[in-house]
């Protein structure tokens with residue numbers, strides 16, 4: 660069975676995808692900034708943004724959205740991802756398979772972009788040393804193409820194992836966009852229990868990726884710490900910095916270090 664979008668024309672597909680991704684971006688960005696405003700006592704870095712950072716990041720978002728809509732329109736028109744008959748189980752398994760495979764894929768993509776050969780395409784995202792909700796999708800076209808390996812390539816590959824659930828895939832992509840944008844907010848909403856070592860196998864505290872922007876050479880995972888733990892690229896002082904932020908003391912320098920256990 661093909662994609663439910665397969666009956667649409669190219670222009671209609673592009674329009675639907677633009678509405679979906681741009682709409683999600685606007686709503687998630689608004690929520691991310693609302694989170695920063697709601698939690699001034701949970702600020703991660705008390706370090707100023709660079710001059711014109713929001714404008715620069717907006718341009719990066721426009722590039723990301725253009726690459727996303729163009730790629731997914733082409734993939735949708737080519738109708739190369741196999742979808743099965745709608746079922747809740749199929750949707751749930753699709754969501755779960757995307758959740759895990761994205762994190763494995765992203766660790767390797769991200770680690771590769773920190774090699775001398777590929778760092779050029781990743782510098783745009785790292786121009787933001789202190790992050791904002793607009794940082795998540797602020798990237799070069801080259802890096803955005805790497806993300807398309809996940810947004811389009813993973814579903815294509817997974818659909819060779821079993822036909823995917825369309826709604827499960829749509830739900831995962833919405834979750835991914837939302838998490839990426841809100842997860843770059845310069846505020847730490849995570850409760851202490853959810854920032855424990857056990858919980859971060861599944862979901863990271865916000866300070867986790869904020870430290871990657873400040874320090875560069877570790878924490879290549881985004882959503883959860885498990886790939887960094889498996890690959891040995893986790894910093895062991897982040898829980899101490901989390902505790903500092905949760906106690907109302909933001910980090911005042913990008914170089915700040917925490918006590919290690």
Ligand SMILES: [Zn+2]
Nearest residue numbers: 784794795868
């Ligand atoms: Zn980032």
Ligand SMILES: [Zn+2]
Nearest residue numbers: 769781785871
């Ligand atoms: Zn990076």
